[in-house]
Amino acid sequence: MDARRGRHGRRRQRPRTGDLPRGRLRRAHRAADGQRTRGPDDRAADALRPHGQHSDARPLRLAEPRHRDRDPAVRGPRPPRARGVTSAPPPPLRAILRDAAHQLLAAHCSDDLDEASLEADLLYGEASGLDRAHVIARGAGTPSAASVEAFQALLTRRLKHQPLAYILGRREFYGLTFEVGPGCLIPRPETETLVEAALAAIKEHPRHHRLVRVADIGTGSGAIALTVAHHAPSTKVWGVDVSGEALQWAARNMRKFGLSERVVLLTGDLAEPLSEPLDVLCANLPYVPTDDYEGLPDEIRASEPQIAVEGGPTGIELIARLADQLAAHLALDCAAAIFELGAGQAGFVEDLVTSALISEGRGPLDVRVHRDLRGIRRIVEVRYGYSSA
Incomplete structure (x- = not known):
């Protein structure tokens, strides 16, 4: 069946556009473009829609409100946009x-x-x-x-200028790592010279094969006492300090190294808390003169305890007091007293110690002076009774 024929079989003639009125001509063009023309049914449906709205009408576009960041008057001019800029890679x-x-x-x-x-x-x-x-x-x-x-x-x-050892919470000393912090003197390399002298005095003592009694006066973090106990198993060691805060650090290190059975920590002034006779006495007491203390680096004066650094007007006041106590605490027959001191103090300390011991009938005396790695006369050691071993 030919779709171009009407219901009565007659062939429908396609109207020529030139014969159509202007309004029908526009509708014809819309139909040719695929747009549906409106008919009676559309007008009937329009009656059910709100006034002014038609089925093929375009939706009404309202003016959009100007957003704050789109308004040049509000946001100001846009900054220039960088082109081709990339962040630098992090440094190695x-x-x-x-x-x-x-x-x-x-x-x-x-x-x-x-x-x-x-x-x-x-x-x-x-x-x-x-x-x-x-x-x-x-x-x-x-x-x-x-x-x-x-x-x-x-x-x-x-x-x-906080001390590096305080920041790290530790300091290496004679092969051991000590915990340190505010309240205790940081162990110095020059003090290792004192430890070497003490270990030699223990090894050469006539009773070294039994039990050698050792005291560390001004023990601080326990660096001398614990190092000696660690490297010389045949010893009983006492660590004495006037500062309870410093002794807390010594106790921590003592537990760390497992030396609680052979090391005793005591609070008190110099050698006064000790009751047993000693074979070896070590002392690293404050020896910086008062006038020199103000010239020390900021990190020492601001951080480390002054009581552990400043030694009075001459720097050796505490050493002189301890020298007077030696005869009362050292063994009668054989003993060694070992002191760390500052540059230029060796002669004075040697005179103090020898005079104190001779006045109590100890001798003959063997005086030894040990230099540190910088060549400073850092350690004074006085022995007696060793020659008879």
């Missing part, structure tokens, strides 16, 4: 540590660049939980943001 660990070392050197926290580099490595190791060997091995890598943040916090404290 080696560069971060190099910069930190130069900061430490510039702030006079270190004497030279090597020392500053060591401090930077130790601070980063503390922040990241790595030992120095691993810190150096990772120098070319990029550290984590958390490690850098923790490192910067520790570096800031050091740049304020």
Whole structure:
């Protein structure tokens, strides 16, 4: 069936556009473009819609409110947009540590660049939980943001001249790691010279194969007492200090090294708390003269206890008092007294100790002076009774 024929079979003639009125011509064009023309049914449906709305009418577009950030009058001119700019990659660990070392050197926290580099490595190791060997091995890598943040916090404290040992909470001394902090003197390398002299005096003592009785006067963190006890098992050691706060650090270290059975800690003035005769007495008492104390580095004066550093007008007042107590506490037949002191004090201390012992009938005396690594006459040792061994 031909779709172009009407219901009565006659062929419908397609009207020519030129024969149509103008209104029907527009509708014809819309129909040709695929747009539906409106008929009677549409007009009937329009009667059910609100006034003015038609089925093929476009929705009314209302003016959008001007948003605050779209209004130039409110937001101001737009900043120029950077093109092709990318953030720089984070620097490697080696560069971060190099910069930190130069900061430490510039702030006079270190004497030279090597020392500053060591401090930077130790601070980063503390922040990241790595030992120095691993810190150096990772120098070319990029550290984590958390490690850098923790490192910067520790570096800031050091740049304020807080002691490195207090920041780390520890100090290496004669092969042992001591816990240290506010309230106790930080062990110094020169004191290792005293430990070496004490260990030699113990080894050479006539009773070294039995039990040698040792006292450390002014024990502080316990560095001397505990090191001697650790390296000389045939000893009974007493550590004495006037500061209860310092003795708390000594007690922590004593438990750490498992020396509670052979080390006794006592609070008191010099040798007064001791009751047993001693074979070896060691003392690292304050020896900095009062006038020199103000010239010490800020991190010593501001952080370490003054009572453990300043030794009175001459610097040897406490040493002189202890010298007067020696005869009452040293064994009669054989003993050694060993003192650490400052530069230029060796002659005075030697005279004090020998005079005190001779006046009590001890002798003959064997006087020895030991130099530290810098060549300073740092240790005075006076023995008696050893020659008969």
